Amino acid sequence: MPHDDFEIEPVNGLPETPPEGERILWQGAPNAWALARDALNLYWVMGYFVVLCLWRAVVVAPELGWGGALASGSSFLILGAIACAILLVIAIVQARATVYTITNKRVAMRIGAALNVTLNLPYRWIGSADLSQKRDGTGTIALSTMGQTRLSYLVCWPHVRPWRFAPTQPALRSIPNAQMVAELLADAAQTQLIQQTQPQGDNALVAAE
Template sequence: MHHDDFKFEPIPGLPEALPEGEHILWQGRPDSLRLAKEAWKMNWVLGYFALLTVWRIGVSSTTVPLSEAMLHGVPFLLAGALAALILFGLATAQSRSTVYTLTNKRVAMRIGAALTMTLNLPYVQIGNAGLKLTKNGMGTLAFELLGDTRLSYMMTWPHVRPWHFNPSQPAFRAIPDAARVAAVFADAAETRVAEPVVTRTSTAPDAIAAE
């Protein structure tokens, strides 16, 4: 997943080298077409222009022959195609600038086509995850954060669960083979959270032997 704009990354998708004991389990990015349909509502836009086309043909057919009326609908079809092409281009730019990463210790998301940022979400800060699958196996994996951890919906869109504003839920959007990715996340999170935490405390000096 090399991209010339991110040569400064020691590891693609991560701002710094992984510390000792941490390793990558999975990396991926959104599917451009699926992202255009889900986040940018490309199908709705196409449907809107299709309705405009039918309406224009219907209105024109009352005054001119149907063959001529159909020509009156062509500009609307062309406008719809152009709008869809623009939305697909925006989704493609977002997809190419995005890298989702699962390690054995955290979820990482390098996002942003214009203003790039990296989110690091340790498994201990994630309370739950929800998976929404489509028939072709693509889907969205959203993460519910614990405690006071808050992320801006607008700053992280479209890499968030739709319509969940407060609190927002960061998400892997439109990823292929989403069920397998969710399984990798579940196994890694369960293993990480189950690890015992060893804390070091200061000890009192040895007791002075009784005289």
């Protein structure tokens, strides 16, 4: 029988029902193609194998001629296509396993394909949110945490700001309509801070499922 790993979630993307007074404002997930492009460096991998193909063709062209040289180098293109297909599969699996949630009191991130982890980040733990947007409207919102909040880069990857290890910055990676989501997040955080309301149920930063 088919099994849904998330069927025990009372609310999609959250390990428990939000407490009274907390409202879900937005939920989303990475765009799989954008995640492969931005987090898994799909274009760089494609370019790498194209360069290998051309290099091979140039090396053997004096012996085989350009026709034979290109045929000889085509094996690198085949390997490149396989590598890119694997990266796309990884991106699709990661995107399907991920749910980003913005409420009026926190940001929650259910992440991880093999080991599912939920990060709960009340707004009082978030120092800043930085948006990096692409031309197609997808983008990444990186969250800078404050105080004693410490997260593992490896556990959170690829849902992190690249190359920020100390401290790790969790990120809503490759989401559609990133500008709109960033504005919604900023408004919710500002409203919450003004109200000076202490979030409930935020004692545990990480809840492993």
